[in-house]
Amino acid sequence: MVAFLSSWPWENLGNLKYLLYGPLIANVVYARMYEETPKFNWCLHILILCALRGAVYTLCSGLNHWHFLTRRRRVVQQTVDFKQIDSEWHWDNFILLHAFMGLMATYTFPVFTNLPIWNSKGYLFALLLHIAVVEPLYYFVHMLLHSDYLFTNYHSLHHSSVVPQTLTAGLATPLEHIIFGLIMGIPILATCLLGYGSLKLIYGYVLIFDFLKCLGHGYTECVPPVIFEFLPFLKYLIYTPTYHYLHRKEMNTNFCLFMPLYDALGNTLNKKSWELHKKIFSGENTKEPDFVFLMHCVDVISSIHVPFVLRSFVSLPYTTRLFLFPLWPLAFATTMLLWMFGKAFLVMGYTLRGRVHQSWCVPRYGFQYFLPFAKNGINDQIEDAILKADKLGVKVISLAALNKNEALNGGGTLFVKKLPDLRVRVTHGNTLTAAVILSEIPKEVKEVFLTGATSKLGRAIALYLCRRGVRVMMLTKSTERFQSIQNEAAEEHRSCLVQVTKFQAAQHCKTWVVGKWITPREQRWAPSGTHFNQFVVPSILEFRRDCTYGKLAAMKLPEDVQGLGTCEYTMDRGVVHACHAGGVVHFLEGYKNHEVGTIDVDMIDVVWEAAMKHGLRPV
Template sequence: MASKPGPFTEWPWHKLGSFKYIILAPFVVRSLYTYCMGNGEKDTLNMIIIPLLLWRWLHNQIWISLARFQTARSKHMILHKSIEFDQVDREGNWDDQILLSGIVAYSLSTVVPGAANLPLWRTDGIVFTILLHAGPVEILYYWAHRALHHHFLYSRYHSHHHSSIVTEPITSVIHPFAEIMLYFLLFAIPLLTIILTGTGSISAVAGYITYIDFMNNMGHCNFELVPKWLFSICPPLKYFMYTPSFHSLHHTQFRTNYCLFMPIYDYIYGTMDKSSDALYEASLKGTKEAPHVVHLTHPTTLHSIYHLRLGIASLASKPYASQWYSWMLGPISSVSMLLLWIFGSTITVERNRLYKLTLQTWAIPRYSFQYLLSCQRDVINSFIEKAILEAEEKGVKVISLGLLNQGEEFNRNGELYLTKHPKLNIRIVDGSSLAVAIVLNSIPKGTERVLLRGILSKTSYAIALALCQRGIQIITVCSDEYEKLKLRLPAKHGCYLFHTNHYNTAEAWLVGDGLKDEEQRKAPRGTRFIPFSQFPPKRLRWDCIYHTNPAMIIPPALENMHACENWLPRRVMSACHVAGIVHALEGWDTHECGHEILDVEKVWDAALRHGFLPLVHE
């Protein structure tokens, strides 16, 4: 929102939320009815409006994903600053201008003479569009933009756009409603002219709109992607096509580089920033920065790919949860899964910074269900091994194994890779020690007994031992779990282990994978479900308290955190992820994989000392 919002700042359909697209329904119905029932010549323009809107949405989303992928791995960053959740929230309505363009297009196609039945191509109309954009549109935009930087208009409208210092492609269309309407009037000049003069065509309309979207998105990327050879081949091009670094200076300096897409007007009117060329050269050269810590994760369900930082920005900024519209994305999800299965390689999905550490998150191109397939085990292990060796080659200090990348039956909690490569300098961390500490500190003080249920793991055995050492009784309802715990615990602690068929013997349940729905329903009211697994239990009871899987709140100093980690709340990070960072901050020279458990209290104290906080559940 602008610092002093002026009239017509809010979009008219703001209160409709995600139902705003229903506004298009009357136009679509009328268009289909007219096309199907009309006796005259069919109106082709009306029929391409919806495909064109879908293309605009896809085009913008491709730029969003590309930009986020590049800024996570590219050395050609322009601004080395952080994007936070408030910017993602502010830019969450980027599709409003697509909806508005649909309403305008349907309206104009009805009332403007000559808008119906446009031909596919007319060369003269395309030439007119280019000339009209390079002349009137660019000049009028330049002066309108300068006017918007006057303190009166800036504080009421344009400051909303400039709230984003570090820009993303979608920043280009984040404006108050009144300001967007001004831009729509400018961009309508070429389109209305060619339509009214009878030189319009489908190609000119669709091409001009695509050009605007392309240049808008490209210019707001936070990495330089325009190659130098392009200007070497055609030197005058630098006056007719801006670059991301050129426009980035407008967002940092504010009073320079006002142009729309053509810098020639900044040269003419003396508002070109003198550091434009130097920043362009520096951005192209880039700064190579190797990460200190890598967290290795993977997508979970088919739809989780949209919640990755590279996916849909608004979804990634919220904890992962199944949405009602997920079924509509099913075909796209299935195709993306097949492509990753066939051609995929480990990708960098996120880059952060904490103090002097550079952090990256890499994702294995496999989904959770594929980890359960025996035919995929060797393939996935080879992906993980390759990622570890690549991180070793880059000089990474620590790699933490997230989710199913650390399964005991899968790779012996990462020990498999250490066995194959015993001279690794990089430290492999599974985070089990910190997970144990988090679970132990989540149990309410004064608890005398807990119920332990779920598939037993390295973490659960360590938790059981620590509970016995504290004199807390462990109740099991499964004979198999009881026998396994009895074998693993020292004989002197056997008095703290009990087997029963009753589920109402403890108010705190420590649960792992394998907890059944009917077991949850047997829990007494007010039971705390505290998971020790990588995946949280399904929430079935409204009268019980559910903890997340072991996780901690990250310190304020951790930068560029604007996506949620799976189902965790904002600025909350899983134990295995935190453990890798703490391991590097402390400079510990040991691995934490296989059966290795570090000093739980030492790890917990180190995490707290570096600013990580316990996650409170009520």
């Protein structure tokens, strides 16, 4: 049987729970529309306070994920995974609960009806009450919650999150949040009853309380140890993320709310708190990545699909949503700043076989790769990321999509030639991409129409298929490039490669492999029942209802991946682009060569078998 107040009464409503704010909104609207002289309205202030509380938690969560600032000061090296994100999806339930608790308090105690905006004496009284009442009371209640019955039925939920996050602060049962809400309300109510209350006191106390909770639950150490060296007594007045993390790790210690003083008085202070705090802040605990996948932005809106914006949004495959458009100016400005400073930023991290894998993003939009004057700047940013990876001791860096564009840098060849002393191996991952595309073409197919036929992937696909005796119609106007590829094939297979210059040539072919973007008008030449395989970025429009369309080449990461909580662009959870997977295989196999430039057709089957061996699976 479920314990009383261990689950939320609106749990089955999902996101419809926000409709419960409706009565407060209706009250505000009614007062504005029908009252000639609107009175002081607590419903309005409660709604504003709820919005501000949500913003505090969201912004603090975002700051924790600015990895280029926080990378070396992580309290926990492991990243948050999908399971934890899902369990904390409704982290803001307590804000809704406290809204109604606050509304009840304003109707119960008349002292709240005519509060001034400001009263300087109230802050001092609230501070004294917090230190003398709230802190010891929370300490006592928190210790009670760790007793067998209460922990099993209530508090264990809060401790179920492996990686402490700002939003983890909201993961608790209704009973806990009712108790914490009552404790938090003591200084506010008492100060108001004494006649020193004010509107700014209520806003200030609640938001500072939330900020300090965010501080402790964050997984980035942000309190410099030097302040404790100069002013040792501060150790007992303010806790740190490390201090709170030790409570989660060794649950019989560090029970305080914000002030370790009461742990010291209660003899529950973890002796390792300050030593570990100093170690983490210095970066000694940092684990550098072994593999990096270098991505790029596609467009302004898709650049918001990063953990430091909305953690829940990035845990789902990217789709354009209406609520993102108001964030467009902020996204554009942020990307421009990163562009100016030339920094690739971390967007995804996970652990595989005990080794750290990360995805970095070059702050450039897709259209910029096709601007002639932007070429050098983009290559400079990619080179900077490669050099940074080399300095960190990264073993393999894999280039995504446009970052390895042939016209841009020859599929990565430019960097290998320019930087001959690189320890990091540079790879475009296209060998596995070709293998994935080829695996999707049925064995019984005897004829294929190929666009983008003279690209790296197009060439490899054409040469591989002709070995199987498949007739490949290569769409290209360059006879010289076609003949160059044809000459690479064995003499007995060259007749399988056929140059075509118009789409009309494929009007009877039902297997198209699209490596260069085609318009809906060009798709009309495909016969009914055609399947469009594709390796083009961006994907072609799914215009024909009588045809089927393949997705971009992708692979599912092995089951033993840990800490994966980000979807790679439009890919499903746990699925990455084939070139990303190709880099992973390059790393796991320990290949010592750079995989740049043209694809070695003889390696396609070798890399495919290696991917299968390591647990990667086609989608």
